[in-house]
Amino acid sequence: MSRRAGMFWHYWERFGILVILLVVLCAFSILTPNILGVTNLLTVLSRSATVGIAAMGMTFAICSGGFDLSVGSIVGLSTCIWASALPVVGIVPATLLTLAVGAGCGALNGLAITKLKIVTFVATLAMSMIFRGTALVYTDGSKQMISREFNPEAKFFSENHTVFGQQIQLVPLLMMIAVYILGYFLYRKTRFGVYARSIGSSETSSRTSGIPVDRTLIAVFMLTGVTAAASSLIFSSQLMQGAATLGLGFELEVITATILGGTSLAGGKGNVWGSMVAAILLALMRNGLNILGLSDEYQRLAIGIILLLALTISGIQSVMKERRR
Numbered sequence: 001m002s003r004r005a006g007m008f009w010h011y012w013e014r015f016g017i018l019v020i021l022l023v024v025l026c027a028f029s030i031l032t033p034n035i036l037g038v039t040n041l042l043t044v045l046s047r048s049a050t051v052g053i054a055a056m057g058m059t060f061a062i063c064s065g066g067f068d069l070s071v072g073s074i075v076g077l078s079t080c081i082w083a084s085a086l087p088v089v090g091i092v093p094a095t096l097l098t099l100a101v102g103a104g105c106g107a108l109n110g111l112a113i114t115k116l117k118i119v120t121f122v123a124t125l126a127m128s129m130i131f132r133g134t135a136l137v138y139t140d141g142s143k144q145m146i147s148r149e150f151n152p153e154a155k156f157f158s159e160n161h162t163v164f165g166q167q168i169q170l171v172p173l174l175m176m177i178a179v180y181i182l183g184y185f186l187y188r189k190t191r192f193g194v195y196a197r198s199i200g201s202s203e204t205s206s207r208t209s210g211i212p213v214d215r216t217l218i219a220v221f222m223l224t225g226v227t228a229a230a231s232s233l234i235f236s237s238q239l240m241q242g243a244a245t246l247g248l249g250f251e252l253e254v255i256t257a258t259i260l261g262g263t264s265l266a267g268g269k270g271n272v273w274g275s276m277v278a279a280i281l282l283a284l285m286r287n288g289l290n291i292l293g294l295s296d297e298y299q300r301l302a303i304g305i306i307l308l309l310a311l312t313i314s315g316i317q318s319v320m321k322e323r324r325r
Helices: 003-031 038-047 049-063 071-089 091-114 120-139 152-157 170-189 191-201 203-208 213-239 250-260 272-291 296-324
Strands: 160-163 166-169
Touching: 003 272, 038 049, 038 166, 038 170, 038 272, 049 071, 049 170, 049 191, 049 213, 049 250, 049 272, 071 091, 071 120, 071 213, 071 250, 091 120, 091 152, 091 213, 152 170, 152 213, 160 170, 166 170, 170 191, 170 213, 170 272, 191 203, 191 213, 203 213, 250 272, 250 296, 272 296
Parallel strands: none
Antiparallel strands: 160 166
């Protein structure tokens, strides 16, 4: 790889997702100028929170050399837990219980991978079916509806607030910002972040160096579970229900945002803020296609194409690095 090519990939890893976001924004602004309205842009930022929050946890999972296919099922199970617990114990205990369930699901993933030595893909896929099945058994296959009359506090995570004279769901956006500040601190300023990157670069070398690999991986998947559960709070609050079927396909959007944001599938390198920008990009695309009158099928097609593009770019970068060696 030439020096110029090396510089290009260096800056692309840091700012490539911003370039893509600006290009998409410009394209949609030509097709539908309404997308540039303040109200619409604030709505896009708010709607990016569900994928964005879960993508922060996924950034650590992929950076450490794995990924989590169970986040969609964790979302489904967590919505059922929150919706059923809220009328009984109140919003704060129900929220803490939901986050604890997410952490527990993540711990089970981590234990299956580290102690049972199951390949990450197989372990998280199997756990995904277990979590979804647990949600179906827990609810007997029915939706857990939340009464707006008796539990108005359930709208806390989706209530409209006035920002710059516009009505938006402010709490999801603030949650996402807070999660990413914490995520960046964990990634850059703690041993946990160093260990996660080291394991992703070489698990064998990490074990030789005395890094607690198993404990770190379990913590990584617990973080992924907690962020998925946090996203579920927004889902439940918006829909005023919990359902085992919620979150179907959610993991693919989360993985897409993480990879598109600059986290290497090969492990060892993540881009925390890039994951958030990529989540905003996906929300912008959905919003723009909605305004253009295109259905959900076309939106999923567009997201699939973006994922393929991100994987292609990642593959080209890996090939060029191998040639340099």
